[in-house]
Amino acid sequence: MMSAEGATEAGRQAPPAGGEAVPTPGRAPLLARIPDIAPLVVLLLALGIFFAIKSPFFLNYDNFLNVLTAAAIAGIIAAPATLLLVAGQFDLSVGSALTFCGVLMAYVADKHGLAAGIVAAILGGLLIGAINGTLVTVVGVNPLITTLGTLAAFVGLARVIADGQTLPLNGFGGLGTSRPLFNIPLPVIVFLVVVGVFYVLMRYTVFGRAMYAIGANPVAARLAGLRTGRLLFISFLLSGLFVALAALINVSQLGAASTNAGNGLELSVITAVVLGGASLAGGRGTIIGTLFGLLVIAVLNNGLTLLSVNSFWQDVARGTLLILAVSFDQLRLRFAVDT
Amino acid sequence: MSDTPFQLSARGIRKGFGGVEVLHGVDLDATGGSVLALLGENGAGKSTLVKIIAGDYQPDDGLLTIAGAQRTSLTPPQARDLGIRMIFQELADAPTLTVAENISLGRWPTRRGLVSWRAVKRRAAEVVEQLGVDLDLDAPVGSLSVGERQIVEIARALSDRARCLVLDEPTAALSSQEAQRLFTFVRRLRDQGVALIYITHRLDEVREIADRVVVLRDGNVALEADTGSVTREQMVSAMVGRSLGEVRRPVDVHQPPVDATPALRFDGAALAGEFDGVALDVHGGEVVALYGKLGSGIAEVAECAFGVRRLSAGRMELDGKAMSFRQPWDAIAAGVGFLPADRQREGAFMVRSVAENLAAPSWGPLSRRGFLTADREATAYRRWHKELNIRSRDDPRQLLATLSGGNQQKVLLGRWLERQSKVLVLVEPTRGVDVGARQEIYRAIRALAASGVAVLVATSDYEEVVQLADRALVMGRGRVVAELADQEITTQRLTQEVGG
Numbered sequence: 001m002m003s004a005e006g007a008t009e010a011g012r013q014a015p016p017a018g019g020e021a022v023p024t025p026g027r028a029p030l031l032a033r034i035p036d037i038a039p040l041v042v043l044l045l046a047l048g049i050f051f052a053i054k055s056p057f058f059l060n061y062d063n064f065l066n067v068l069t070a071a072a073i074a075g076i077i078a079a080p081a082t083l084l085l086v087a088g089q090f091d092l093s094v095g096s097a098l099t100f101c102g103v104l105m106a107y108v109a110d111k112h113g114l115a116a117g118i119v120a121a122i123l124g125g126l127l128i129g130a131i132n133g134t135l136v137t138v139v140g141v142n143p144l145i146t147t148l149g150t151l152a153a154f155v156g157l158a159r160v161i162a163d164g165q166t167l168p169l170n171g172f173g174g175l176g177t178s179r180p181l182f183n184i185p186l187p188v189i190v191f192l193v194v195v196g197v198f199y200v201l202m203r204y205t206v207f208g209r210a211m212y213a214i215g216a217n218p219v220a221a222r223l224a225g226l227r228t229g230r231l232l233f234i235s236f237l238l239s240g241l242f243v244a245l246a247a248l249i250n251v252s253q254l255g256a257a258s259t260n261a262g263n264g265l266e267l268s269v270i271t272a273v274v275l276g277g278a279s280l281a282g283g284r285g286t287i288i289g290t291l292f293g294l295l296v297i298a299v300l301n302n303g304l305t306l307l308s309v310n311s312f313w314q315d316v317a318r319g320t321l322l323i324l325a326v327s328f329d330q331l332r333l334r335f336a337v338d339t
Numbered sequence: 340m341s342d343t344p345f346q347l348s349a350r351g352i353r354k355g356f357g358g359v360e361v362l363h364g365v366d367l368d369a370t371g372g373s374v375l376a377l378l379g380e381n382g383a384g385k386s387t388l389v390k391i392i393a394g395d396y397q398p399d400d401g402l403l404t405i406a407g408a409q410r411t412s413l414t415p416p417q418a419r420d421l422g423i424r425m426i427f428q429e430l431a432d433a434p435t436l437t438v439a440e441n442i443s444l445g446r447w448p449t450r451r452g453l454v455s456w457r458a459v460k461r462r463a464a465e466v467v468e469q470l471g472v473d474l475d476l477d478a479p480v481g482s483l484s485v486g487e488r489q490i491v492e493i494a495r496a497l498s499d500r501a502r503c504l505v506l507d508e509p510t511a512a513l514s515s516q517e518a519q520r521l522f523t524f525v526r527r528l529r530d531q532g533v534a535l536i537y538i539t540h541r542l543d544e545v546r547e548i549a550d551r552v553v554v555l556r557d558g559n560v561a562l563e564a565d566t567g568s569v570t571r572e573q574m575v576s577a578m579v580g581r582s583l584g585e586v587r588r589p590v591d592v593h594q595p596p597v598d599a600t601p602a603l604r605f606d607g608a609a610l611a612g613e614f615d616g617v618a619l620d621v622h623g624g625e626v627v628a629l630y631g632k633l634g635s636g637i638a639e640v641a642e643c644a645f646g647v648r649r650l651s652a653g654r655m656e657l658d659g660k661a662m663s664f665r666q667p668w669d670a671i672a673a674g675v676g677f678l679p680a681d682r683q684r685e686g687a688f689m690v691r692s693v694a695e696n697l698a699a700p701s702w703g704p705l706s707r708r709g710f711l712t713a714d715r716e717a718t719a720y721r722r723w724h725k726e727l728n729i730r731s732r733d734d735p736r737q738l739l740a741t742l743s744g745g746n747q748q749k750v751l752l753g754r755w756l757e758r759q760s761k762v763l764v765l766v767e768p769t770r771g772v773d774v775g776a777r778q779e780i781y782r783a784i785r786a787l788a789a790s791g792v793a794v795l796v797a798t799s800d801y802e803e804v805v806q807l808a809d810r811a812l813v814m815g816r817g818r819v820v821a822e823l824a825d826q827e828i829t830t831q832r833l834t835q836e837v838g839g
Contacts, residue, residue: 205709206702213699216688223647223679223686224699224754225671283690 036277036284039328040292044299051303058306065184071298072187073098074268075291076246079198080239081269082290084143086202087232088215088282089136091239092147095265096155097128099258101247103158106167106257114172122244128154129240133233151266159259167257176252187249194242198287211235215282264315271318272297275325297321345371345406345422345502345534347392352401354387361387363558364401369503369534374525376549376566377538380578380773383555385538389505392536393425394418406502422502426492426509434481439463441480442495466498469531470524486517493524503534510544516632522548540773542571554578579774589785592825593809595622600659602793603644603675603762608653613639614817617653621793623761626784628808629797630833636817637766637797638680644764644795645677646670657762671700676755678748680766686751687739694720694735697753704758723753727783745776752783763787766797781807801833813837 051058077094084091101121109117128150135146178186202208214221214228222228251257276293278285300321301314347369354362362384369375379385390396392403394413403410405421413421432441439460440447448458463476472490480488489509496504506525510518525548529535537549545552546566554562554577562569562577595601601620609615614636621627631637642648644655646664655662657673664670667677679685688696694716698705705715717735724731727749731742739747748768755763768784769777784807788794796807804811811828813821813836821836 204712206706206711207709209695209699209702209711212691213688213695216691217684219685220679220688221699223645223667223677225668226699227666227668279690281690283688 037286037289037292040275040277040289040296044292044296047296047299047303051299051306055303055306058303061183063302063306065188067295067298067302068188068191069185070302071294072185072191073246073250074265074272074297075191075294076194076242076249077239077265078269078272078290078294079194079287080235080242082273082276082278082285082287083198083202083208083211084235084239085270085273085278085280086215086282086285087211087235088218089143089232089235090147090270091132091236092144092266092270093128093132093150093154094239094243094269095262095267096151096153096158097125097240097243098247098250098262098265099260100128100154100158101125101244102251102257102261103162103167103259105248105251106169107161109169109172110167117169117172118248121247122241125240125242125244125247126237127240128243129237130233132240133236136236137229137233155259155262162257162259164259166259169251169256172252173255174252176249176254187253190245190249194245195287195291202287207231207234212283215279215284217283267318267322268297271322271325274329275321277329279329280326293325344532345369346404347406347423347503347534348404349388349392350402350404352388352391352403353399354384354391354396355399360399361558362391362398365555365558365560366563367392367553367560369536371502371532371534372529373550374529374535374537374548376545376552377536377555378540378542378545378552378574378578379555379561380775383578384558385555386507388555389425389507389536389538392418392503393423393505419499422500423505424496424499424501424503425505426489426496426507428508430485430488430492432480432488432492432495435479437477437479438467438474438483438491439476441491442466442498444495446499462498463494466494469497470494471527472524484517486513486520489513489521490524493528497528497533501533503536504528505536505538507538508540509537510539510541513633518544542574545574546571575774588805588825588828589807589809591785591789593622593624593626593788595625599623601656602658603795604654604656604659605640605644606654606656608640608643608650608655610636610639610643610648611651614814615652617814617819619795619812619819621762621795623791623793624788625809626788626794626796626807628804628811628828629795629814630799630801630804630811631797631814631837632799635799635814635837637799637814640814641677641764641766641795641797644670644762645675647677671758671760674759674761676700676758676760676763678751678755678763678765678768680770682744682747682751682771687747689738689740691739692716692736693729693731693739693742693750696739696750697723697757700754701757719757720753723756726756727753728779729753743773743776745772745780748772748776748780749783752780756787760792762793762795764795764797767799768796769800769803801830801837804828804833805830 057063081091081094101124104124105117105121108120132147132150135141136143176187180186181189210226210231213224213226214231218228250261272293273290274280275296276285276289276291278289297318300317304314304317349365349367351364351366352362353360353364365384365388367388377385387396391398394415394417397412403413408421433444442463443459447454448462449455460476467474467476470490474487474491480491483491509521513521525535539545549566552564552566552569552574553560554574556578562573599622602623603621605617605619608617617640619627629637629640639648643650646667646669649663649665662673698716698719701719702711705711705719720735729749730746731737739750742750769780772780784794798804805828808828809825811823811833812819813823813833815837823832
């Protein structure tokens, strides 16, 4: 829905230079050759320099790991979210799904053991993905509304299961807190591996290519022989699966499953993805862009904390960043069509 | 209308975008009570020129004299005040509102600050009366045909004191019946003293509707003349800068052997509400045209051949085997390729690269265990880039949106070359493609057929049928009404068979 509208919108704005002039052979215009990611790298460096000057605690290895650890949970979820947005889809239910999977894990583990808890969490994530996927691809509900619905439903369900309490979980600290390599926390390693997997998936597989095509023009994608419905369904499943993984890490880090664990997570994820250059109109975006988007948010939060800025301001900063990123996306869309 | 006739004259209009000048000092005159046809290929500068007249763009140089007022540039409100209205190709109406509401759209009459629905209705009734058209004022505009919606837009302009009406390719999406109706309105408006500027690709329309014609080429006026004193050939050569000659039959007409199994066959095929009892054969090596107006069922037959829709009755065979495609991928796997009518909406991935656009249906065969590198796509693109004479940078990563319409179409045609389709179904393959590129696309299609591919072309353009087809089926109201062999395919015969 989003992507189809976006596509026609872009088409309608076709100006004389693009719509009329026959392009002459030659090199791409200079501006078009600057990688999309360049402004983000500049922003990240600027933030880094700023905080390094302002705080003596910013520029060291441990704090660097802190930044990455803070980005890990959102990052593991942002990878499939990038895939979805590239295909013109959204998943707002990720925060709620994380809470649900965590609570399910702790609840089942308490009764049937850790292994059963892990399986339950993964099945829970896949279930949410399947529900979202079915509603979007089979029933044809707008993904924004679909996942807004599942967002509300599953956080509620989590609170029903936990009876509103935080469920403690012992003996499951390894995934969230161990540091197997160069003192790097395992969640960070998992996060970077997930990013690597999605990098390959989106760049070098037919599946990844297909997602870009669907985002660029879903009707044309079907007419080019892509099984659009099935592919989108799989993407929603992937989103659910990686949310479950993130939930396991989250529970392990906290040693408990909180019914507030995933609150507002969808905002962080979408902000990072959009900041990373994925177009809301679909068809454009990269996982490397998302990685930098995540780092910008994490550095900003980390720096503001080090400067002892009231944590409520972090929410303000994150919201502002999202709006700036979306505005930038609009401007870029206009510019891309103009050249 | 007022007493002195409306007069618009543009002198020495220049306009550039990003350092590239697209209008090099153009003159244009439009007079109340006459129709001016503005001709030119894509990129000739037609749209830029009329957008300057409508105030959407400011010229870099030149003078506009409109109804006595001299201006070096206009803003959109100023142009409105001077009575200039544009009707764009793409409808700019509000589909969920009624005809009456649309006619007053944006300037609803009010009474004490509240919208007076009675006045809305009265104004709509007046203008509809003036146009002499029969429209249900309470019907939502979305429920009307494209032609009727266009008339609603004209009615809106008219009720808003239009003195100069610019129509941008208004018949592009109309059946010839609807087009005729539109011409009636255009003439009526002309007789009421409105100045009309009529932008078109179609040369036969110029003769039919316009008093004067201006041909733009590469940002210059290439020809200005009374339509009575100019030949079709003169207009064509002014447009393309060289003579293209008559609409000619292909010289290599293919005659399939009598007992050959057709590559594609329909027998008693029907789609409820769209077509019925359709029988057709297309052999390898042959181009068969399915000619008819919009709504005659040609596009629907084509869609059934590709699994976009499913036949509700009858048989479809591929190489003698009964087939029933549930979805396009079934058809592609069986060796069928498809070029949709609306390139922008149904064919192109505008924000993706030319290589991806060309390779998309072949991703499966090009990949190894689901893995695919950009190199293999680029190789596939380079394979067809020269062959199809796609004019672009030699860069497989170039975005499709940066190519001209004709070259985009060649990329989409290349999809099925790469996929090695045995049956190709093309719907309106040269819609929105300029004259020069059109010939190249015809050549590519003929060459494809010569290599053994069976080609079915569904088109509402009879010149296309004459230039392209070995055989032609004419459809009307969902049925095949005539089948024409080689020598019978003439523009006269086609227009005659399809009916008035």
